[in-house]
Amino acid sequence: MPYALREALSAFRRTPLLTALSVIAIAFALFVIGLFGLTAFNIRRAIEKVEEKVEIVAYLTDEMTAAQLQTSRAEIAALPQVAEVRHVTKMEALATAMAEMQEFKDVFSDLENNPLPASFEVSMKPGSRSPEQVERVAKRIQAYPFVEDVRYGRDWLNTIFMLRRIAGGVAMVIGGAFALVAAIVIATAVRITVFARREEIGIMRLVGATDGFVQSPFLLEGLMSGLLGGLLAAVLTWGSYRVLGSTMFQVEWLPSQWIVLTVLAGTGFGLISSLVAVRRHLGQV
Amino acid sequence: MIRLTSVYKEYPRSGTALRDVTLHVNKGELVFLTGHSGAGKSTVLGLIQMADLPTAGEVRVSGFSSNLIRRREIPLLRRKLGVVFQDFRLLRDRTAEENIAFALEVTGAKRSTIAPRVNRLLAQVGLAHKARACPDELSGGERQRVAVARALANEPLVLLADEPTGNLDEWAAKGVFELFREINSMGMTILMATHDLALVRAHPEYRVVELAQGSIVYDSAAAALEAERV
Numbered sequence: 001m002p003y004a005l006r007e008a009l010s011a012f013r014r015t016p017l018l019t020a021l022s023v024i025a026i027a028f029a030l031f032v033i034g035l036f037g038l039t040a041f042n043i044r045r046a047i048e049k050v051e052e053k054v055e056i057v058a059y060l061t062d063e064m065t066a067a068q069l070q071t072s073r074a075e076i077a078a079l080p081q082v083a084e085v086r087h088v089t090k091m092e093a094l095a096t097a098m099a100e101m102q103e104f105k106d107v108f109s110d111l112e113n114n115p116l117p118a119s120f121e122v123s124m125k126p127g128s129r130s131p132e133q134v135e136r137v138a139k140r141i142q143a144y145p146f147v148e149d150v151r152y153g154r155d156w157l158n159t160i161f162m163l164r165r166i167a168g169g170v171a172m173v174i175g176g177a178f179a180l181v182a183a184i185v186i187a188t189a190v191r192i193t194v195f196a197r198r199e200e201i202g203i204m205r206l207v208g209a210t211d212g213f214v215q216s217p218f219l220l221e222g223l224m225s226g227l228l229g230g231l232l233a234a235v236l237t238w239g240s241y242r243v244l245g246s247t248m249f250q251v252e253w254l255p256s257q258w259i260v261l262t263v264l265a266g267t268g269f270g271l272i273s274s275l276v277a278v279r280r281h282l283g284q285v
Numbered sequence: 286m287i288r289l290t291s292v293y294k295e296y297p298r299s300g301t302a303l304r305d306v307t308l309h310v311n312k313g314e315l316v317f318l319t320g321h322s323g324a325g326k327s328t329v330l331g332l333i334q335m336a337d338l339p340t341a342g343e344v345r346v347s348g349f350s351s352n353l354i355r356r357r358e359i360p361l362l363r364r365k366l367g368v369v370f371q372d373f374r375l376l377r378d379r380t381a382e383e384n385i386a387f388a389l390e391v392t393g394a395k396r397s398t399i400a401p402r403v404n405r406l407l408a409q410v411g412l413a414h415k416a417r418a419c420p421d422e423l424s425g426g427e428r429q430r431v432a433v434a435r436a437l438a439n440e441p442l443v444l445l446a447d448e449p450t451g452n453l454d455e456w457a458a459k460g461v462f463e464l465f466r467e468i469n470s471m472g473m474t475i476l477m478a479t480h481d482l483a484l485v486r487a488h489p490e491y492r493v494v495e496l497a498q499g500s501i502v503y504d505s506a507a508a509a510l511e512a513e514r515v
Binding site for chain 1: 364
């Protein structure tokens, strides 16, 4: 077994509590971020599903001429965010209303004049369904004099987007706090190991071991803690997903690349934390 | 092999440790570096290892100059130097052979070459039978022999010894010095700091350099040269 690996493993044996703490701290930091990932991913999926239905409905006045209809329809369809413009005539609107609201069927058929306005139903292209884009298109349509009113799910769209932002912000703050704790624990572990092995390190330097060689067991230890922390975080996130799925509501599991990324993030974090700590503390030996 | 030229060393707190020290040690020489405690002996050894750099002047050791050396070159210099201390500096939780193997292992020696080389070194210092003993199970003299074996592990060009007999009784000290003589007779350059004047006087055949308050006050080689001239 190479020297660095042997020493890194013996550090695990020598200070098991500290090593466990490092692993747990990294795991919690990544678990929080993993939970956010799970939430964010599911919110995104929900938004995508809702977004597919995102439509702007522009109600048109009865005074609109056929020429205006043609021109405005072409103009709206030409907007880069717009996928399709459907013209719903007064008659179609009435038919739909009658079909959808059976209990008012008689009321509708007794009417002398059709009170329902004609409308444009504008669907948006994927990627152009953010509240800002929808609002921009809606405003553009609103500008036509023959458009009476424009409706789109502005409020709930904003709410969902805000929810996602809040979840992201909270996860970053909590995840960041755990990451800080993890970095401090790793630095302490490195410091204690450097102190416990100061004689050995002194001799290594005396006989001509390179800095890289002296540092390697510490870096490997950090890397292994990070790897274990990342794996633990993935397991914890998966556990939460299962519990959530069986007790509250159905959620979707994360794509496998996200899991690989979580484990890699843990490994990288462990490595960088120990690199910073080892550079700092080895200088004092 | 070792050249100190007009070397000054000052420390911010304790002041001047070395003052205009010029010392050349040639290949194959055994030199006693003597003087009272605080005279600057350990400072000279530290500068040769480039554990510290001079405030002024230059230290040259086997091609490396204190004025030019880079941090990453220092390990390469150290591999050309074997160092022995008064307090042995052995790892207590490892056996004699493991202590010696450690020096080889951490400098990247091939695994297959380590065991035979350790055995040879243990035999050279007369401790083949104590290979499996930990430092606590060895006498002072034996510990110092293990330390010498470790110092020789990487086949250095120079052996630096800082009071190597300081913690030993007279007999053990004699034994360790005999080992030094043996190693020197095979061509190894040795610079040995000591305040054991009895030992120095018992061996007038070796060069003596005396330091006092950071300056060289006596050099038997220079004195001999002077005597020749007169």
